[in-house]
Amino acid sequence: MIDQIKGLHHVTAMARDAQTNNRFYTHTLGLRRVKKTVNFDAPDVYHLYYADGAGTPGTVMTYFPFPNAARGRPGTGEVGTTVFSVPEGSLGFWEKRFAEHDVTGVARYDRFGESGLRFEGPDGDGLALVETVDDARAPWTGNGVDADHAIRGFRSVAMRLQDTERQAELLAAMGYTEHGKEGAVRRFRIHGGNDANIVDLEAHPMMTHAQQGAGSVHHVAFAVEDRAAQLAVRKALLETGQQITPVIDRDYFWAIYFRTPGGVLFEIATNEPGFARDEDAAHLGEALKLPSQHEHLRSYLEQNLQPITD
Numbered sequence: 001m002i003d004q005i006k007g008l009h010h011v012t013a014m015a016r017d018a019q020t021n022n023r024f025y026t027h028t029l030g031l032r033r034v035k036k037t038v039n040f041d042a043p044d045v046y047h048l049y050y051a052d053g054a055g056t057p058g059t060v061m062t063y064f065p066f067p068n069a070a071r072g073r074p075g076t077g078e079v080g081t082t083v084f085s086v087p088e089g090s091l092g093f094w095e096k097r098f099a100e101h102d103v104t105g106v107a108r109y110d111r112f113g114e115s116g117l118r119f120e121g122p123d124g125d126g127l128a129l130v131e132t133v134d135d136a137r138a139p140w141t142g143n144g145v146d147a148d149h150a151i152r153g154f155r156s157v158a159m160r161l162q163d164t165e166r167q168a169e170l171l172a173a174m175g176y177t178e179h180g181k182e183g184a185v186r187r188f189r190i191h192g193g194n195d196a197n198i199v200d201l202e203a204h205p206m207m208t209h210a211q212q213g214a215g216s217v218h219h220v221a222f223a224v225e226d227r228a229a230q231l232a233v234r235k236a237l238l239e240t241g242q243q244i245t246p247v248i249d250r251d252y253f254w255a256i257y258f259r260t261p262g263g264v265l266f267e268i269a270t271n272e273p274g275f276a277r278d279e280d281a282a283h284l285g286e287a288l289k290l291p292s293q294h295e296h297l298r299s300y301l302e303q304n305l306q307p308i309t310d
C-alpha cells in the first residue's frame with residue numbers, strides 16, 4: 001500500500017500562443033509565473049509554470065505553448081477539467097472578472113455539495129473554480145486579485161474515462177479512498193495531503209478517445225516529499241504491473257511517468273528541490289532559465305522563442 005503520495009503536484013497542458021497563455025494565467029487568474037524555461041525534451045518550446053508565490057506543489061499549472069498547434073479534441077483518456085480552490089463566497093467576484101476579461105464557457109455548477117464555476121482557457125482548456133471552506137493555503141496576490149478571492153491552488157482534477165474501474169483500482173493502490181458517487185462521477189480523496197487532494201473519475205462510455213492539442217492536459221503529476229518516497233512509490237507501482245520510466249531530473253523536481261489503464265499520463269514528482277533552486281525567490285519566473293544540457297542553445301532560443309511581455 002502506497003502512503004507517500006500527498007495530492008497533486010502539477011498539471012501540464014498544451015497551448016498555442018505563449019503570450020496569450022501568460023496573460024490569461026497571470027492577469028486574468030492572478031497566478032504568479034514562477035518559472036520561464038523550455039520543454040527539456042523539445043527545447044525550442046517554452047515550459048511556463050504558474051502557481052502561488054513559491055511554486056508550492058499542488059498549485060502549479062504548467063504549459064507547453066506550441067505555436068500553430070491545432071486545438072485538441074476533447075475525449076476520454078485525459079484530464080477534462082482542472083479545478084482550482086477559491087474562498088467561500090468568491091464566485092460572484094470571478095463571474096464579474098471573467099465577464100470583464102471576455103472569458104468563455106462560464107457557467108455555475110454544483111458537485112458533491114460544492115459550488116463551482118466552469119470556464120475555458122484561451123485554447124478551450126477545461127477549467128473550474130470551486131468554493132472551499134477548509135483551504136488554509138496562502139494565495140499569491142501580486143496580480144490584482146486580493147486574498148479574499150485569490151486562487152489557493154488546485155482542488156482537484158476530473159478525468160474522462162470510458163470505464164472507471166481500472167483507474168479506480170490504480171487510485172486505490174496510490175493511497176486514494178473513494179468518497180462517493182454522483183451520477184457518472186466517482187470522487188477519490190487522499191488523506192494527509194497538500195489540499196490538492198481530490199481526483200474525480202467521470203465515466204463517458206460513448207465518447208471516443210481524445211485527440212490532444214492546444215487546450216488539452218498532457219499529464220497530471222502527483223506529489224511525493226522526496227526521492228526516497230518516489231523510489232518507494234515506483235517500486236510499489238511496478239509490483240502492480242505498471243510500466244514506469246526511470247527517474248528523470250527536471251531541475252525543479254525529479255519525475256517518473258507512466259500511462260494509466262484509463263489512458264491518462266501520470267507523473268510522480270518530488271517536492272524537492274523546488275523552483276527557487278536556480279533563481280532568487282523574489283524574482284521567480286522573470287528570466288529565461290535553461291537546464292545545463294540546453295544552456296549552449298541560449299542565444300538561439302532567446303532569438304527564436306516568442307517574447308513574453310508582462
Ligand code: ZN
Nearest residue numbers: 012219221267
Ligand atoms: Zn510534469
